[in-house]
Amino acid sequence: MPRNAFYAQSGGVTAVINASACGVIEEARKHKKHIGRIYAGRDGIIGALTEDLIDTGAESAAAIAGLRHTPGGAFGSCRYKLKSFEQSEAQYRRLIDVFRAHDIGYFFYNGGNDSMDTANKVSEVSRALGYPVACIGVPKTVDNDLAETDNCPGFGSVAKYVAVSMREAGMDVASMARTSTKIFVLEVMGRHAGWITAACGLAAEEAGQAPHILLMPEVRFDEARFLARVDATVKKWGYCTIAVSEGLQNAEGKFLSETGLKDAFGHAQLGGVAPLIAQLVKDKLGYKYHWAVADYLQRAARHLASKTDVLQAYAVGREAVRYAVAGKTAVMAAIKRTSNKPYRWKIEPVALSKVANHEKMMPKKFITGDGFHITQACRDYLLPLIAGVDVPPYRNGLPAYPRLKLKPVPKKLAESFIIP
């Protein structure tokens, strides 16, 4: 007796989260004995809470296939964390009510740490409330910090983007450095973990190539050592390029981006970390600088997605459905690296309890002794993740990113739900 499925995107979106959606929906459409309708939550799990469901069955096969090359979150996303059953009882009960009303027996939650925790809790709670739902986690995060999976879908494409950007900008600065700009700073995402900053390091394949310095959150910012390295680099190579994480911290553990600089009206510092670092170099060493803040550009850049990332994002979606159909629950479709040269990987289920609320930090052995770059071990880990290209179709010079119909499912419940 087929039951319906519910899929939701959660947290910050990536260049490939829709590839996971594609994997889920295309695979689910193949298991008609087990899965009936495939619903998605409008703007994520709050769509389930407010009973704003989307019927993906209204989308053509071509439209669903097009998700593979479309960035952003096709169904919308939200950051909405459900706490323990005791603390969020109303939400859990409402979720089960909605699931029950729409005969939903499968829940695919596509997100990061918090989402894996939610999927785990919903699995337990649904059983406790007498309406068991198969809950499967589909991993996603540019921060690459989910436990139990070798890497996270979304990260490989950001890594490719920032490494390419660093290389290209570095070549620009190198051209100008003799009489003009000598310093370039690129700010990338990563509040707690320096994975993305580390990926910038891939661009430095030979001595002297950009980036020369990486400022990762794992290494407390030491102004004197940093400036000495910048000066030595300019004297040796003529210029210095720096990749900095938005989460860089000072010696006291405070984010540099929140160090209390204020404008004339008392407003807190507007800028990111890059302008701060650049101005510091100018003030202390006198070098002319440029800086860039990649922000959403780095995680939305489907035009430059890593083929490996796209394949893996699709695969975790596909396998999640297979796990559910096989009767599993409370597992995440995790990526396991089976060999490095050549790079091989497979997807396997891991218990959500092992993933939920754990954060995978960068191993110390991935950072050089001086704290300013990545080791060969890190390169060996990162390189396969950025391999290959998967180019979207273009039209009129721009990537053609189709939009879905997003057909709403008629509500069945009388009560509405206000999101607390």
Place this chain on the structure above:
Amino acid sequence: MPRNAFYAQSGGVTAVINASACGVIEEARKHKKHIGRIYAGRDGIIGALTEDLIDTGAESAAAIAGLRHTPGGAFGSCRYKLKSFEQSEAQYRRLIDVFRAHDIGYFFYNGGNDSMDTANKVSEVSRALGYPVACIGVPKTVDNDLAETDNCPGFGSVAKYVAVSMREAGMDVASMARTSTKIFVLEVMGRHAGWITAACGLAAEEAGQAPHILLMPEVRFDEARFLARVDATVKKWGYCTIAVSEGLQNAEGKFLSETGLKDAFGHAQLGGVAPLIAQLVKDKLGYKYHWAVADYLQRAARHLASKTDVLQAYAVGREAVRYAVAGKTAVMAAIKRTSNKPYRWKIEPVALSKVANHEKMMPKKFITGDGFHITQACRDYLLPLIAGVDVPPYRNGLPAYPRLKLKPVPKKLAESFIIP
């Protein structure tokens, strides 16, 4: 009797200036009856002044061909403006001394407005000093503001980059907007002209698509009207994406980026225009924002170069050599659009005197009446310039950008020259 050639890159480099270098050198190598050695200036024209010449003959055909897909300036560049003969007499005399010592009869200067002026002056001065040199301008600028040419090499690729980036980031924000970020601001280059900001507008192919608002330098910033438009956009579409030029000016004609905000130590505002605009929206309307500053990323992004731009950058280099060999001087290889649908173009010589020190601003008819977007006429102009892709070769997941040997030419002059 063949004479030697001198090629120099000037000003800010682009994703395709090396394609022009490729056009110059490959074509010059075909005219052995007229052109002997092909020298390049190390770091541009200052390389000529200090007699730091590079012998491009030491580079293989494959290495020169590789310039076509390599960003940055392969020979280095500088911003060095020669004034009138009276004001810069020492530099002009030195230049001619170096040209004479190395039997240079052809000067190819690859740059923007100032460079076209310099090439024009050197043509006159070389004749006045009894050592006539054929001086040909090869156009280049991301600002698209050279007169007498339909568009400028370097611009089409930046246009493609910012439009793609705007589209992708816009889709990201649209996914998050219901419960999270509603405002996204992308800062792009363009101190005086809004061509690059206008190009962002290409991404908005349908109503409601990013970008919703363009803030171009041609339109004085009106805070009240801007905020009203932002608010209306969020209320209608759920989010608002804004492209802003670094050269945005306030009602008094002052650059917003220099409006005197200071930090706690009295340092001038570190950030660019994007954080200013974003914070303004937050302060007045309360919406959560993200912002990005593309900086060098937009002009170095060879991975996303426009095929049209690459072809044109190569063509102007090639034609410049043909003009020189045909006996011309004081002309620039200009792009002429001969039809729009289909888009056709050709290269023709225009007098440098018509180009030098003129600046081509955006026509009023390219900006909508409300000042916040581009018209259909603008789209018709811009669209062909971003058409097509020209993908560099990749290795290990990153574009493989070869470097040249840059073999120095032995000096012949006894005197050195200190750059004033």
